Structures are given as structure tokens and as C-alpha cells.
Amino acid sequence: MWKVISSKMFWLYAVAIFAVLAIFSFAQIGARNSVELKQLPVAVVNASGDQQSKKIVSQLKDKFSDSDAQLKLINVKKESSLKQGFTDKKYYGALVIDKDFDKSLTSQQNYLKGLVIQSKTKDMPEQAIAANDQLKAQVAGAKAMTKTLPSQAKIRVIANQGMNSQASSVVTTALPKISNALSDGMSQKMQGALKENNVTLSTAQWQVINDPIKVSTQIKNKLPNKSVSGMAPMLLVVLSWLSSLIASILLWREHKKHAENGRFTLSTINSQMVTGIVMSVVASLTIYFFAHTLFGVPVPDTGSFLLLLIFNIFIFYLLQTCILNWAGFAGWPILILIMLLSMGVVSYPKEMLSPFFLNGIYSWTPLRFAIDLFTNNLYISGSSATSATDYIVLSSIGVVAVVLIYLSSLLKRKEK
Numbered sequence: 001m002w003k004v005i006s007s008k009m010f011w012l013y014a015v016a017i018f019a020v021l022a023i024f025s026f027a028q029i030g031a032r033n034s035v036e037l038k039q040l041p042v043a044v045v046n047a048s049g050d051q052q053s054k055k056i057v058s059q060l061k062d063k064f065s066d067s068d069a070q071l072k073l074i075n076v077k078k079e080s081s082l083k084q085g086f087t088d089k090k091y092y093g094a095l096v097i098d099k100d101f102d103k104s105l106t107s108q109q110n111y112l113k114g115l116v117i118q119s120k121t122k123d124m125p126e127q128a129i130a131a132n133d134q135l136k137a138q139v140a141g142a143k144a145m146t147k148t149l150p151s152q153a154k155i156r157v158i159a160n161q162g163m164n165s166q167a168s169s170v171v172t173t174a175l176p177k178i179s180n181a182l183s184d185g186m187s188q189k190m191q192g193a194l195k196e197n198n199v200t201l202s203t204a205q206w207q208v209i210n211d212p213i214k215v216s217t218q219i220k221n222k223l224p225n226k227s228v229s230g231m232a233p234m235l236l237v238v239l240s241w242l243s244s245l246i247a248s249i250l251l252w253r254e255h256k257k258h259a260e261n262g263r264f265t266l267s268t269i270n271s272q273m274v275t276g277i278v279m280s281v282v283a284s285l286t287i288y289f290f291a292h293t294l295f296g297v298p299v300p301d302t303g304s305f306l307l308l309l310i311f312n313i314f315i316f317y318l319l320q321t322c323i324l325n326w327a328g329f330a331g332w333p334i335l336i337l338i339m340l341l342s343m344g345v346v347s348y349p350k351e352m353l354s355p356f357f358l359n360g361i362y363s364w365t366p367l368r369f370a371i372d373l374f375t376n377n378l379y380i381s382g383s384s385a386t387s388a389t390d391y392i393v394l395s396s397i398g399v400v401a402v403v404l405i406y407l408s409s410l411l412k413r414k415e416k
């Protein structure tokens with residue numbers, strides 16, 4: 001027993017365990033523990049544009065003016081621009097002030113004013129009212145103002161759910177809460193005026209006074225059922241990475257057996273390419289079978305989905321094979337490290353990451369581009385323009401990997 005404990009290998013194993021746990025803790029716990037919700041871009045559309053709605057927008061902007069605020073409000077002139085903004089993933093959500101918002105608030109205030117006048121004059125003799133022209137005009141005006149029950153002013157909260165389910169939850173919680181707080185503030189003022197003047201209300205009247213602003217919530221790019229709570233893109237990328245990792249290691253070992261004098265020839269590398277493509281197709285069909293056929297994950301278009309799977313798996317295969325060809329099996333920990341570091345950050349919106357993890361991991365990991373592609377494919381229709389950048393980046397990684405793989409034919413190493 002003491003011989004093992006006193007040996008150098010025992011302590012090397014202890015250091016190895018420490019290193020692995022340190023990296024895993026840093027990648028998984030550290031990244032998640034540093035997540036902070038701030039500056040999520042949200043569009044604000046003021047379709048009314050009059051004084052009261054402008055004042056509300058100004059109040060909202062003041063509330064979120066701090067750099068650590070949860071939301072970042074962005075003015076958008078027309079509601080019609082939101083659709084493209086959601087497709088391009090510019091906004092996690094939107095707050096839309098209805099075109100009749102100011103008109104509705106004004107009618108509520110006039111209605112309240114009319115109720116107060118009626119309450120004050122209800123016990124006055126008709127002769128006294130008729131004899132006073134000013135009072136007569138007020139009573140006539142009050143009657144006109146209370147003739148029709150005013151409508152509630154409307155605010156709509158729109159969440160771009162497909163962009164990120166976590167951010168969508170924030171939008172559908174924070175914006176309605178703020179809007180309802182505005183409504184409650186107005187309601188308390190109106191109720192105070194009514195109580196002061198002993199005005200009683202019917203049920204219909206009370207509904208408007210109690211909720212002067214009606215807040216409704218809409219979902220754009222809605223996540224379908226069985227979408228694993230919006231986590232399907234990340235899980236698909238994990239499966240793609242793991243399948244390509246297994247394929248790259250097995251094929252690298254198999255081709256290494258046929259290496260001439262410890263060197264991968266062009267013929268051997270060509271074989272790595274062809275067998276890699278075949279394995280990518282096999283892995284893609286397998287993932288599709290389990291994810292969609294067996295577990296029912298919705299796939300809008302089977303053809304484009306399978307091509308996307310094949311593309312990502314093959315790019316990952318090229319990257320991994322490149323490292324294996326140059327570093328041998330010693331490069332395997334690098335591939336595991338890339339996955340561990342990436343998984344801690346890619347499931348969150350980039351706005352929620354600390355600068356350290358944003359710049360130190362998120363900025364370079366290829367997995368985030370793959371997740372973006374799957375998000376577009378599964379949840380956001382018409383997003384081909386935003387996918388172009390992801391394809392360019394991943395394709396560039398693939399091209400560089402291919403060049404380096406072929407250059408590895410110049411590398412000579414001893415057979416093991």
C-alpha cells in the first residue's frame with residue numbers, strides 16, 4: 001500500500017484528477033454561476049406617439065438606463081419592422097403601445113371627470129342648474145363624457161421565444177410586470193378621485209377604472225411541443241460533437257494502422273475524408289431517428305435538417321481529425337476541453353455572460369455557430385440571412401482543418 005502512495009505515478013494521478021475537476025468546475029459551475037441578466041435588447045414601438053405614451057416610454061427608458069439593467073430598450077418606428085427584427089434575432093422581445101393608447105387614456109380621464117361632476121350636481125335642483133349657464137354647460141359636458149364607457153388603453157408584450165427560451169421567459173415576466181405597475185398607478189389615482197367625491201361605480205365601470213391599461217402577451221417563433229424546452233439545438237450540437245469525436249478517434253486509429261513509416265500518405269488522408277463523410281451521414285441519420293422519429297422532436301423540414309446535421313458533424317470531424325493527425329491521441333484532451341468549456345456558455349444568451357466567459361470562451365467556440373444554425377432551422381423561419389455568417393465561419397474552420405490535415409502528411413512520427 002505504502003509503495004503505491006509513495007510512488008510518483010500516484011501523485012501524478014492525484015494532480016490529473018485535480019486538473020480535470022478544476023477544468024470541469026470552471027467550465028460548468030464557474031460559467032453558470034457568473035451568469036447575470038442584463039442588457040437584453042427589446043424593441044419599443046410607440047404606435048400612438050402622443051404626449052402620454054411618450055411620457056411612459058421616457059419613464060421606461062429611465063428605468064432601464066443603467067448599464068446593469070435587465071433590458072435594453074431600442075426604439076423601433078413601425079410595428080411592421082418587428083417581424084424582420086425577430087427573424088434576424090435583433091430583439092428578444094418587444095413592447096408595443098397601441099395606436100389608440102393616448103385616445104383611450106384621454107377618454108378615461110374625461111369619463112372620470114364627468115362622473116365627478118355628476119356626483120357633485122346630482123342633488124342640485126334642476127332649476128338651479130338651468131339658471132347657471134356655466135353649471136349647465138358642465139352638466140351637459142359631463143353627460144356627454146359619460147355617455148359611452150371608455151375602452152382600456154392597450155399595451156402588447158411580444159416575446160421572441162425561438163431566439164432563446166430563457167430570455168423569452170424574462171421578457172414575458174418583466175415587461176408585463178412593468179406595464180401592470182403603470183396601470184396600477186393610474187388606477188390608484190382615479191380611485192382616489194372617485195373616493196374623494198363619493199362616486200359609486202357599476203361592475204363594468206369598475207373594470208375600466210381598476211385596469212386602465214390592458215396588457216396582453218404574444219409569442220413569436222413559438223417553441224413547439226417536445227422541443228426539450230428550447231434546448232434541442234444545444235443537445236443536437238452535443239450529439240453532433242460526440243458522434244464526430246467517436247468517429248474521428250476510431251477512424252484515426254484505423255488509418256494509423258496503415259500509415260507508411262509512421263506517416264499519413266495522401267491516399268490515407270483521402271480515405272479519412274471519404275470515411276468521415278460516410279460516418280457523418282450515418283451519425284446524422286441516427287440522430288434524426290432518435291430525436292425526431294423516436295422522441296418526437298419537431299423538424300420543420302427533414303431535408304434541410306439532415307443536411308445541416310451532416311454539415312456540422314463533418315466540420316467537427318475535420319477539426320477533430322486535424323488535431324489527432326498532428327498531436328496524436330495526446331490531442332484527445334483538447335477536444336474534450338473544447339466541449340466542456342463550450343457547454344457552460346452556449347446555452348445562455350451572450351448578453352447574460354460575464355465579459356470573461358463571453359470573450360474568453362463564447363467568442364471562439366465553434367459550437368455556438370452550430371447552435372445558431374439549429375436554432376434558425378428549428379424555430380425561426382426565414383432566417384437564411386442570419387445563418388449565412390454561421391455557415392461562413394464553420395466552413396472556414398473546415399477549410400483550414402482540411403489544409404492542415406493534408407499538411408500532416410509531411411509529419412513523420414514513430415508507430416506506437
